[in-house]
Amino acid sequence: MSGATVDRVELNDLLEDGLAAVERAMLAVTDSDVDILRDASRHILDAGGKRIRPRLLLLTYLALGGRDVDYVSKPAAAIELMHTASVVHDDINDHGILRRGRPSVNALWGRTFALLTGDFLFTAVYELMAPYHDLNIDLAKAATALVEGETLQASAVKNNAFTREAYMQIIALKTAALFRAASTIGAKLARASQTETNELADFGFNLGLAFQIVDDILDLVQNEAQLGKSSGIDIPQGRGVAVALDGSNGSGGTNVIDPVATIRQKLMEGDTIGKAREQAHLLIDSAMTNLTILDDSAAKSALATLARQVVERDK
């Protein structure tokens, strides 16, 4: 598909329409007759969030000539719900009490209902995607990768094996795979060529890696009020980019010896965070190269802006 190019104003209108449709789709599919599931889903969905995955899908679709943002909003909603489901389950395992500036589902409804709400959001993904035949395998594989990444992370922490290699594998699976699914699905919905689809898939993947690295840096340097979620939890849990990149042979075991504050101070004084930021910037450079396959357009510029925001954001 190759529609007429839209200007910046038209693009913003299409993007805003698409994002509004994403919100409606997420609320509609989680409108259960079971109060707790509906209320807990709304609680976390109404809190907002960056919606970077739906944005990525919509902008990829628009950059490749797609125009039916309403049709595309359901897969975009499915991807955001998948992320939301994993966040709800994460907060059980990490005892996170703050999420998107609100108490976590776990904190408000307790573990049993948080577990079931996460499951429910995941079944909602499945329902939303059912009509999008050929795209199910892309999202299913990303879902499996996400769970594998979370499991490797928990396992690396438990075994004091949070090395740099483990870290890169973990963030590829738990974060970048879903970003790649978002851009891949956006490209396929726009009937992009195989080459275009591959480049945009890589764009999403690189963006996802950079996003997670920056997320982990922010966990270290920002406080909860700024982030709107429980922060500073990576070091005590022996994980995250700083633990992986610091000089202490990549083991998370340091937290057993030193108090968290001391480690944090040490990391802030060293060049660990600087190295991590540099890595994120290199990944965004790669992502920008992936974009060169696209003709110039307002949507292409918006994808580039999105990529820059990923490394420049402070929450």
Next chain:
Amino acid sequence: MSGATVDRVELNDLLEDGLAAVERAMLAVTDSDVDILRDASRHILDAGGKRIRPRLLLLTYLALGGRDVDYVSKPAAAIELMHTASVVHDDINDHGILRRGRPSVNALWGRTFALLTGDFLFTAVYELMAPYHDLNIDLAKAATALVEGETLQASAVKNNAFTREAYMQIIALKTAALFRAASTIGAKLARASQTETNELADFGFNLGLAFQIVDDILDLVQNEAQLGKSSGIDIPQGRGVAVALDGSNGSGGTNVIDPVATIRQKLMEGDTIGKAREQAHLLIDSAMTNLTILDDSAAKSALATLARQVVERDK
């Protein structure tokens, strides 16, 4: 589709081939590179289980003239994995330590990995079903119903509102919906008519209701060695058929006043269990009526036998 009728021996061969293919499909899709997910999945899959849902799907398919049991084995595997995922998460919420005669995933790997293993099995369902385009919506809706049923159950227990009506709604959602999906998908794969599909869907639904009632009776009257899973947990948790059917106004609150043993004794002496058994038999009668849409065949007889076994089993 309407294939030549197979005799009893041929039917058994096809069913055994199909069930063996189901096992292979479940092991293949859970063969993760992540050790814990692969090992925990194998742990629970190798323990066996009744496989009643795949049997129901395969026999429905065969009764309606289908013959390609290998093709059908993947949706059948998906349904069994969906059930298995819910069982793994149940054992977290119920603190179940025994399942299918083995320690539960929760007991062996701990809560975090049990939660992730359940999530992983669910993503495996999604992957398995991706190529079966028109069937995804049936299974997705059953998945949502399952989670809604589990949530209503946990909610009814918490609020001391485990009434007879709540019980029937809960077992319809948490169990019968997936049985219905199994027979519906079996019928659709055999290209059955709408009328045939509807009757077989009802057959599965009635069978599922009866199955859960009998399961709850067995939880009450059998011990763990016989069941191979944690038993006697319904009464202390204020739920199950006995709590719903007993004379004490359907509230689960009785367990606060009386010790579990006393309640159990009371239920065994009264006609609560007799009433529940009667209800299960009535449901099986309805299921038998649903089967009258089918021409006589070895597969039809096997479906009738399956239904009788559901009410006559002792584990």
